[in-house]
Amino acid sequence: MLERHGEDVITRNAYGARCLNSPDALFADVDFDLRPLLFPAIVALALLSVIAGVTQSSWRFGAGLLLASLLVAALLARLLHRVVVASFGDPETRARRRLAQFLRLHLVAAIIGRDKAKSAQ
Secondary structure, three states, X not given: OOEEEOOEEEEEOOOOOEEEEOOOXXXXXXXXXXXXXXXXXXXXXXXXXXXXXXXXXXXXXXXXXXXHHHHHHHHHHHHHHHHHHHHHOOXXXXXXXXXXXXXXXXXXXXXXXXXXXXXXX
């Protein structure tokens, strides 16, 4: 703790920045991933290529499919990303929903607790 001003406290985070901690304000830093689902697409296509090569008893067939799958992976990743966004919303929308849910669950309890503490004084 660096400073205290009534109920407000100033601390320092792991990066060395000063942080205001206040019972009357909510500050949120929401990070979300904007990259398409490239890695899962590559893994899924690579597995399918290996399985196809094993079932055909031909490593050349499997290797050819693997090479083709790497070429198609970026297109498939974009398609998967569009499906996810269409189904669940973009990353910002999903983050806002999670934040709203957190506030619904915790904000009322915090206000009630603060009011009880003030009335007990």
